[in-house]
Amino acid sequence: MAVGLRPPQDLLPVPGVTLAACSAGIYRKPRPDLCLMAFAPGSRAAAVFTRNAFCAAPVQVARSHIAGASPRYGLINAGNANAGTGQRGIDDAVAVCRAAASLGGCLETEVLPFSTGVIGEFLPVDSIRKALPALHGRLSASGWIECAQAIMTTDTIAKGVSRRVEIQGRPVTVTGIAKGAGMIHPRMATLLAFIATDATLDKAVLHELLGDAVRGSFNRISVDGDTSTNDAVLLVATGKSGVPAGAAGSTPDVQAVQAAVSAVCVELAQAVIRDAEGATKFISIRVEQGASEAECVRVAEAIAGSLLVKTAFYASDPNWGRILAAVGRAGVEGLDTSKVGIDLADVRIVEHGARAAAYTERAGKEIMSHAEIPLRIRLGRGSYAATIWTCDLSHDYVKINAEYRS
Amino acid sequence: MAVGLRPPQDLLPVPGVTLAACSAGIYRKPRPDLCLMAFAPGSRAAAVFTRNAFCAAPVQVARSHIAGASPRYGLINAGNANAGTGQRGIDDAVAVCRAAASLGGCLETEVLPFSTGVIGEFLPVDSIRKALPALHGRLSASGWIECAQAIMTTDTIAKGVSRRVEIQGRPVTVTGIAKGAGMIHPRMATLLAFIATDATLDKAVLHELLGDAVRGSFNRISVDGDTSTNDAVLLVATGKSGVPAGAAGSTPDVQAVQAAVSAVCVELAQAVIRDAEGATKFISIRVEQGASEAECVRVAEAIAGSLLVKTAFYASDPNWGRILAAVGRAGVEGLDTSKVGIDLADVRIVEHGARAAAYTERAGKEIMSHAEIPLRIRLGRGSYAATIWTCDLSHDYVKINAEYRS
Numbered sequence: 001m002a003v004g005l006r007p008p009q010d011l012l013p014v015p016g017v018t019l020a021a022c023s024a025g026i027y028r029k030p031r032p033d034l035c036l037m038a039f040a041p042g043s044r045a046a047a048v049f050t051r052n053a054f055c056a057a058p059v060q061v062a063r064s065h066i067a068g069a070s071p072r073y074g075l076i077n078a079g080n081a082n083a084g085t086g087q088r089g090i091d092d093a094v095a096v097c098r099a100a101a102s103l104g105g106c107l108e109t110e111v112l113p114f115s116t117g118v119i120g121e122f123l124p125v126d127s128i129r130k131a132l133p134a135l136h137g138r139l140s141a142s143g144w145i146e147c148a149q150a151i152m153t154t155d156t157i158a159k160g161v162s163r164r165v166e167i168q169g170r171p172v173t174v175t176g177i178a179k180g181a182g183m184i185h186p187r188m189a190t191l192l193a194f195i196a197t198d199a200t201l202d203k204a205v206l207h208e209l210l211g212d213a214v215r216g217s218f219n220r221i222s223v224d225g226d227t228s229t230n231d232a233v234l235l236v237a238t239g240k241s242g243v244p245a246g247a248a249g250s251t252p253d254v255q256a257v258q259a260a261v262s263a264v265c266v267e268l269a270q271a272v273i274r275d276a277e278g279a280t281k282f283i284s285i286r287v288e289q290g291a292s293e294a295e296c297v298r299v300a301e302a303i304a305g306s307l308l309v310k311t312a313f314y315a316s317d318p319n320w321g322r323i324l325a326a327v328g329r330a331g332v333e334g335l336d337t338s339k340v341g342i343d344l345a346d347v348r349i350v351e352h353g354a355r356a357a358a359y360t361e362r363a364g365k366e367i368m369s370h371a372e373i374p375l376r377i378r379l380g381r382g383s384y385a386a387t388i389w390t391c392d393l394s395h396d397y398v399k400i401n402a403e404y405r406s
Numbered sequence: 407m408a409v410g411l412r413p414p415q416d417l418l419p420v421p422g423v424t425l426a427a428c429s430a431g432i433y434r435k436p437r438p439d440l441c442l443m444a445f446a447p448g449s450r451a452a453a454v455f456t457r458n459a460f461c462a463a464p465v466q467v468a469r470s471h472i473a474g475a476s477p478r479y480g481l482i483n484a485g486n487a488n489a490g491t492g493q494r495g496i497d498d499a500v501a502v503c504r505a506a507a508s509l510g511g512c513l514e515t516e517v518l519p520f521s522t523g524v525i526g527e528f529l530p531v532d533s534i535r536k537a538l539p540a541l542h543g544r545l546s547a548s549g550w551i552e553c554a555q556a557i558m559t560t561d562t563i564a565k566g567v568s569r570r571v572e573i574q575g576r577p578v579t580v581t582g583i584a585k586g587a588g589m590i591h592p593r594m595a596t597l598l599a600f601i602a603t604d605a606t607l608d609k610a611v612l613h614e615l616l617g618d619a620v621r622g623s624f625n626r627i628s629v630d631g632d633t634s635t636n637d638a639v640l641l642v643a644t645g646k647s648g649v650p651a652g653a654a655g656s657t658p659d660v661q662a663v664q665a666a667v668s669a670v671c672v673e674l675a676q677a678v679i680r681d682a683e684g685a686t687k688f689i690s691i692r693v694e695q696g697a698s699e700a701e702c703v704r705v706a707e708a709i710a711g712s713l714l715v716k717t718a719f720y721a722s723d724p725n726w727g728r729i730l731a732a733v734g735r736a737g738v739e740g741l742d743t744s745k746v747g748i749d750l751a752d753v754r755i756v757e758h759g760a761r762a763a764a765y766t767e768r769a770g771k772e773i774m775s776h777a778e779i780p781l782r783i784r785l786g787r788g789s790y791a792a793t794i795w796t797c798d799l800s801h802d803y804v805k806i807n808a809e810y811r812s
Contacts, residue, residue: 055734084759229730311804325525354491395804398717398800
């Protein structure tokens with residue numbers, strides 16, 4: 001049911017990165033559910049993690065590991081979130097890092113663990129340990145697609161994106177994979193994303209670059225308003241392109257890498273929405289003429305978070321009153337409702353806070369029948385704008401989430 | 407499908423209040439959709455309205471009318487919200503007030519208009535005007551139940567509650583009716599409630615009493631996180647009981663009336679949740695041991711607002727990880743997750759922030775299969791508590807809201 005999304009055809013290898021996936025039996029039915037990524041010595045990394053107070057054991061361990069060392073491995077499992085598992089969860093996350101480290105000949109703090117899946121069950125450490133040697137033996141530069149598949153949970157399509165830019169006459173590659181389909185909301189989601197580049201970037205630049213890219217991508221999507229215990233986005237720069245660019249500062253070279261990383265993150269984030277649980281519509285909500293970017297985001301989030309708006313989109317019903325009501329409850333101080341306008345694609349629905357004179361239900365219905373719908377809100381207060389991507393709320397969302405553990 | 411809710415059998419008349427309902431043809435199919443309430447001269451009234459910036463025309467008119475005069479009539483229609491209708495909406499709301507006023511021999515500012523239904527369509531003023539004379543002729547002290555039926559929209563069961571208390575040896579009555587099934591969230595909802603008592607209360611006391619009652623009832627329920635353009639709760643005191651009690655101050659007599667009004671509001675608010683769109687479960691979320699009441703409410707709202715929690719309840723799946731994740735994203739500053747506990751009825755699920763040692767999935771499943779489920783969260787931070795009532799999210803919620811206008 002994914003909206004306008006196809007599986008990645010080929011993902012560009014990133015010099016300095018090898019990876020592989022296998023079935024470790026974490027899911028009851030056999031499917032790839034374990035993934036190992038290896039980064040060449042000298043790689044640098046930055047990561048952002050969920051802000052949920054109940055962050056999962058692997059998040060706590062990965063956060064601590066990355067603070068002290070540059071990672072040599074990422075170890076990712078689907079099917080079990082290792083969250084709500086207390087001290088044993090921490091011990092388990094460290095144990096699987098240790099197993100990977102002993103195979104790779106590095107410190108356990110040079111391995112970053114990531115988990116996604118059901119909350120509250122203990123990690124099957126033995127199964128993971130048993131699967132690791134063969135997995136380590138299969139590490140390959142071309143393993144991106146199998147890893148994109150192995151990290152899926154309720155995703156129906158694997159998500160991967162590559163970009164190549166030329167810097168100082170040489171190619172620099174950015175490739176990323178992501179998973180996530182529910183529990184998705186700005187400020188991170190049940191979402192994991194792993195992005196690598198062979199650019200040379202120092203750690204401070206890498207952090208800034210990731211922060212910027214995430215702000216305009218993974219933090220601008222909403223499926224259901226929930227945020228998860230396990231979200232993480234990892235960006236690794238191996239430096240293997242041989243281009244010495246971008247050690248620090250905002251040079252044109254760094255900007256070129258920045259643009260490529262941002263483009264990869266936006267496309268992955270949109271892919272998450274296109275493949276969101278039960279989604280039949282891909283909706284971009286652009287709020288314009290705000291007095292600040294923050295209030296534009298707030299209005300966009302109120303609309304994206306409205307079940308009534310989302311069910312109306314599902315039904316292809318141009319019930320714009322629900323959009324108006326969502327704008328009205330977004331808490332914009334001193335909003336002059338008589339200045340608010342709403343367009344669905346090129347159809348003006350609301351102007352001066354009420355139904356536009358020329359609007360016809362027929363025109364609204366026509367637009368609502370499309371699979372991809374751009375919604376624009378004008379607040380009439382200033383010159384700021386923000387965009388959030390979201391989806392509709394369908395029968396299948398309820399079905400998928402009611403039956404998740406059965 | 408309403409959970410543990412029956413239609414009101416008999417509602418006690420309130421001396422000084424007469425009312426009646428009829429079909430004015432606002433809905434396409436014939437059904438009662440217009441309701442007139444008359445209040446004896448000398449009645450006093452207080453009201454609370456939606457905080458949505460896009461408040462409907464009748465809300466704007468009613469707010470202005472009640473500020474300047476004591477109401478003699480309330481005129482309520484279902485089937486059309488008269489919201490998002492600009493200046494014409496205001497004119498229309500005033501026009502129907504004027505029509506009622508000319509029948510009743512009062513000022514148009516002594517009539518309060520209320521509307522509920524589809525947003526963005528103009529009020530059928532002529533149909534309402536045409537229906538009013540006969541409706542006015544049928545005003546009766548026993549019209550409560552027919553009015554409870556006439557104000558319903560997606561409600562499946564009419565909602566009405568009466569309480570009688572004795573003050574100074576004489577009976578004092580409180581009767582209220584309400585409608586609302588979706589677009590329900592704290593800070594008011596697509597909810598209308600009309601409560602009357604024959605107690606004698608001055609306007610300041612009445613305001614305070616209504617504020618208190620609403621805080622613990624209509625502002626403690628959530629169906630879907632949306633708030634509407636039309637919400638209003640009206641409390642009228644006719645003074646016809648002959649008990650001179652409670653002119654001002656917190657006397658025992660006023661407290662007795664307060665308790666009765668609060669009880670009526672709580673029962674009506676719970677009825678809204680029991681009959682919420684698609685609801686199959688009635689869930690009370692009590693958050694205890696908070697450092698403030700506000701943070702308890704915030705945590706309860708985060709849980710009540712989680713689609714994942716709500717679909718798990720629908721599926722009778724004790725997926726407590728989702729509850730934990732909702733607690734974690736509620737934004738409680740400095741939450742020590744190792745102190746958090748969760749009980750479902752008398753089953754301890756989480757203690758010290760992780761699965762309770764004695765918990766079994768079977769015990770959780772058994773509790774989840776009930777239609778009424780008390781959920782308790784302990785934050786381990788203080789002595790404050792708050793309760794919110796909510797429902798599950800079912801296939802029918804999506805169905806009802808996808809097909810609302812078709």
